[in-house]
Amino acid sequence: MNSTEAYYYLDTAFYSVPTADQPCSLEEVRQFTRVFVPIAYSLICVFGLLGNIMVVMTFAFYKKARSMTDVYLLNMAITDILFVLTLPFWAVTHATDTWVFSNVLCKLMKGIYAVNFNCGMLLLACISMDRYVAIVQATKSFRVRSRTLAHSRVICVVVWLISVIISSPTFTFNEKYQLQGRDVCEPRYRSVREPITWKLLGLGLQLLFGFFIPLLFMTFCYLFIIKTLVQAQNSKRHRAIRVVIAVVLVFLACEIPHNAVLLVTAVNTGKMNRPCSGEKLRAYVGNVAEVLAFLHCCLNPVLYAFIGQKFRNYFMKIMKDVWCARRLKKAPGFLCARVYSESYASRQTSEITDNDNASSFTM
Structure with missing residues (x-):
């Protein structure tokens, strides 16, 4: 593979990386x-x-998505489910060192x-903004959020559309092809x-929408949330502050290494005189960070x-x-039936009294 042809392929940790002299x-x-x-x-x-x-089941059967945060949480759970369902395909690819599936499945x-x-x-950014409005702008929160609640589903649809648009290069350029004697499912830019x-555009969009925009929203919103909670005369504020800090720290710990690797990849794109030791280190770190x-x-x-306490209760x-239903099938009894009935009544009462401003940080 010469230096010109190398530009058509995306560097991966699977295969050899072309340098100025040799792969x-x-x-x-x-x-x-x-x-x-x-x-x-x-x-x-x-x-x-x-x-x-579990999150989807809880929303589906008990806690109806009636607040903006609920709608965002439900959509985020759906996106996470669809995302992890793709991981077995990549696990097989790493284990076998080849893409064994079709070209259509590769793109999909x-x-x-x-x-x-x-x-x-992007949904994390939406949740951050909604928590900011609910906690920091508490006096205006009910009016603002009740007016925008009807549009929360529209906001989620817009988020999905934006995600599809910024991911369109992935659908376009990824395909199954032969590389160094193996079938791979990677971007190819010969067209x-x-x-x-185009490669830099893809990396830039991934960095912008997959890290920097959520980070900006979370930093701005949670700094003001912590400030408001510190000033609040509430016995639960310390636990709420710890939750906010945990949310931010987990996000940073999980996402900074991966996006740092993407940034280094973008900077080094097109350079043909990279040291082999550096490429090996980047490949190791890239896999772990991902x-x-x-x-x-x-x-x-x-x-x-x-x-959140309310969600845990649901x-x-x-x-x-579920336990009572199984017991009733095996040995019908008054006690379990009564517990089941009381649980159902409690659920109905809770759904009626649950208010729209309930916060994920309310313990």
């Missing part, structure tokens, strides 16, 4: 990823599905992966005149849903009703 073999990295990545992706897929399916999996990752990040420009970023979708249900009602 830099990344076989050591491939041996590492054959073991590490499939195990990590499998665990993220299992726990991500469990946590986010890459596209779903990109759309849902970007959508999840455009300026391949490096796994860390994907771990965020497992933590979202804990940070944004189950950490989920416990699900567990209680």
Whole structure:
């Protein structure tokens, strides 16, 4: 592969990277990823599905999405579910060192992966802004949020559309093709005149919408939220502040390494005289950082849903009703039937009295 042809391909941790003189073999990295990545992706897929399916079930059967935060949380859980469902395909690819599926599935999996990752990040920004309005602008909160609640679903649709648009290069350029004797599912830019420009555009959009915009919203909103909570005369404020700090720190810990690698990749794009040792280090760090970023979708249900007392109570009602329903099938009894009935009545009462300004940070 000469230096001109190399521009048409995206550098990955799977294959050798062209330098000025000769390809830099990344076989050591491939041996590492054959073991590490499939195990990590499998665990993220299992726990991500469990946590986010629980969130969707809770909204579907008990806590109706009646506040803006509820709508955002439900959409974020859906995006996380769709995202983790793509991970088994990449786990197989890393384990076998080749893309064993079709070209259509290649485009579909890459596209779903990109759309849902970007959508999840943008929804975090929406949640941050909604929490800012509900807590910092508390006096205006009811009027503003009641007026905009009807549009929350429209906001989510817009977020999904933006995610699809910024992910369109992923659908366009990713395809299955032969590279160094292997079938790969990676971007190929032979159909455009300026391949490096298109690659940089894709990386730039991913960095902007997948990190910098959510980071900007979270930093602005949560700084004012913490300031408001510190000034509030509320016995629960210290726990609420800890929740806010945990949300921000987890986001930074999961996303900064991955986006730093993307930034380094963007800076080095098109350079053909990169040292082999540096490329190996970037490949190792890139794989670990990517796994860390994907771990965020497992933590979202804990940070944004189950950490709230009201949401936990709804989920416990699900567990209680499921247990009672199973007991009633095996051994019908008055006690379990009464518990089930009381749980159902409590659910109905809770749904009626639940107010629209309930916060995820209310413990």
